[in-house]
Amino acid sequence: MSIDVRNVSFFYNRGTSLEKHALENVSFSIEKGEFVLIGGEVGSGKSTLIRHLNGLIKPQSGSITVNGMDVRNKGVRSKVSLLMQYPQKQLFGKTVYEDICFGPSNFGLKGDALAKQVRDALKLVGLDEGVSALSPFSLSGGQMRLVALAGVLAMNPEYLVMDEPTSGLDPENRYLLLSTLSKLHSSGISIVVVSHQICELLPHAEKVIILKNGCIDFIGTPKEYLMSVSSPLPEITSLMKDLRLEGFNVRDDILTVDDAFLEISNALRSRGAKQNG
Amino acid sequence: MDSLFMSFVPGDSIIHRLDPRTKILGLMLASICIFYASSFEWIALIALVFVILILVCKLPLKHFVHSARPMILFFVILFLMQLLFTEGKPIFSSKWITISYEGLVLGTILTLRFIFLLLFAALLTTTTSPSKITAGIEKFLRPLPLKYMGISSHDLAMMMSMSIYFVPMMYDNFRNLKDAQLSRGLNIKKDPVKAIIALSVPLVSISVRAAEDVALAIESRCYKSTGRTSVHMMGLKKNDYICLFLYILLILFCIAY
Numbered sequence A: 001m002s003i004d005v006r007n008v009s010f011f012y013n014r015g016t017s018l019e020k021h022a023l024e025n026v027s028f029s030i031e032k033g034e035f036v037l038i039g040g041e042v043g044s045g046k047s048t049l050i051r052h053l054n055g056l057i058k059p060q061s062g063s064i065t066v067n068g069m070d071v072r073n074k075g076v077r078s079k080v081s082l083l084m085q086y087p088q089k090q091l092f093g094k095t096v097y098e099d100i101c102f103g104p105s106n107f108g109l110k111g112d113a114l115a116k117q118v119r120d121a122l123k124l125v126g127l128d129e130g131v132s133a134l135s136p137f138s139l140s141g142g143q144m145r146l147v148a149l150a151g152v153l154a155m156n157p158e159y160l161v162m163d164e165p166t167s168g169l170d171p172e173n174r175y176l177l178l179s180t181l182s183k184l185h186s187s188g189i190s191i192v193v194v195s196h197q198i199c200e201l202l203p204h205a206e207k208v209i210i211l212k213n214g215c216i217d218f219i220g221t222p223k224e225y226l227m228s229v230s231s232p233l234p235e236i237t238s239l240m241k242d243l244r245l246e247g248f249n250v251r252d253d254i255l256t257v258d259d260a261f262l263e264i265s266n267a268l269r270s271r272g273a274k275q276n277g
Numbered sequence B: 001m002d003s004l005f006m007s008f009v010p011g012d013s014i015i016h017r018l019d020p021r022t023k024i025l026g027l028m029l030a031s032i033c034i035f036y037a038s039s040f041e042w043i044a045l046i047a048l049v050f051v052i053l054i055l056v057c058k059l060p061l062k063h064f065v066h067s068a069r070p071m072i073l074f075f076v077i078l079f080l081m082q083l084l085f086t087e088g089k090p091i092f093s094s095k096w097i098t099i100s101y102e103g104l105v106l107g108t109i110l111t112l113r114f115i116f117l118l119l120f121a122a123l124l125t126t127t128t129s130p131s132k133i134t135a136g137i138e139k140f141l142r143p144l145p146l147k148y149m150g151i152s153s154h155d156l157a158m159m160m161s162m163s164i165y166f167v168p169m170m171y172d173n174f175r176n177l178k179d180a181q182l183s184r185g186l187n188i189k190k191d192p193v194k195a196i197i198a199l200s201v202p203l204v205s206i207s208v209r210a211a212e213d214v215a216l217a218i219e220s221r222c223y224k225s226t227g228r229t230s231v232h233m234m235g236l237k238k239n240d241y242i243c244l245f246l247y248i249l250l251i252l253f254c255i256a257y
């Protein structure tokens, strides 16, 4: 049970003077239940790559399968939900409620089950129940993004793929979104997130893929990623590095404040024991 | 997934380097000729001219095919209307429909006319940058006494060229939107009514917002419609004079014919 991407290459405007090699021989897999972070500079092919994952773009060469099923098969769209970049543009319902219904009802959900799914989705993204009767066009840009996210969550996918879901949100909503993602992740859904805020997502991720000019530049665990690059580290990790340089015996592959707290208190304790003994 | 619909493709051919006014004038003449083309010989002549122009501008035919492709439905409807509703010598008839010879000829010619109209327009927009089209239209409109109506020739030119380039932008938005709704399980074949709503409502709202944004962006860069100069120094060169000469020949020929 996984998404397998094998030797995928893709050209935009193939065979014209504007030809653009957007993906070059990309291979990786996303296991069921895995949290994958995809990064890379602007124009490196991230959006192009994830449009392949539910078959919006058919691979020009190579193959992609979801749980063994080719992505050319439309059935994969109920398994892999994709939230596009700038998702606020896709809203159309008369009310927020109606809009969120669109996805799940397309896959045959009806009645009470549908209503419950929509309410749950709204709660997951932290929107007030009150907005469900409003017109989506009366909301702010950030709120519209949350509604679009709820619309995708309500489809109850196996793989949730998102293109820069946190951009343009306020700190509180970002935090809520991240904790929602880890909640969904722990309930067994695979999460694939494209983001420029790598540091923010590293603690949650299990696999990191960095694209560069359409090729895979790095693939590995978050810890391997921290070891491999000189790019900006999460604040807590650079603090641990500094402590280590100052002579504290602490690990510097720490990603979360909780781990750092444990590590520092252990180091302090052993140092105290040494001084006493 | 290609975004070549009516958009500018940079290049360095003779056609790219012609003065925008020459090209706009050429498009006008071509349109008039196309509308007068009433037989297959004429259409063939127009096709020949078009092929020569493509060879000269050194862009693959693909760019132009892409510009015509989104309109296929329109062409088909146009063709069918002519085919089914023209009276004449029947070549096929059943209980429901009668197809006449005249209908077939008329339908084919009319459809070809529209296709060539679109192709020639695409020839202008693919070889001329938006700002040059604006500059060209502006020069054309300058002699008109627009001042007394409270607008300047630059305003009009700006509006025209912006509407031309809104088309590829809307097309781009439309494709993005289609992808988003397909991801949410939209099935266009199974539920076409829902599909039309799910695609057109956001498209309109995106376009209105985009127009407002452009207006604000122009405003915030202190746009003034009078006393503007253009980055493009326009001047007619040898090739332009050759074209103008050809245009005059063409007009004389048409009058005499």
Ligand SMILES: Nc1ncnc2c1ncn2[C@@H]1O[C@H](COP(=O)(O)OP(=O)(O)OP(=O)(O)O)[C@@H](O)[C@H]1O
Pocket: A012, A013, A020, A022, A040, A041, A042, A043, A044, A045, A046, A047, A048, A049, A085, B001, B002, B003
């Ligand atoms: N519709 C298109 N037509 C032609 N070229 C395109 C198209 N979409 C993207 N490209 C090109 O393909 C490359 C990869 O684009 P893509 O959108 O996948 O980048 P990205 O990594 O998502 O960037 P960002 O971080 O800005 O979203 C870019 O260089 C872009 O110019």
Ligand SMILES: [Mg+2]
Pocket: A046, A047, A048, A085, A163
């Ligand atoms: Mg992108």
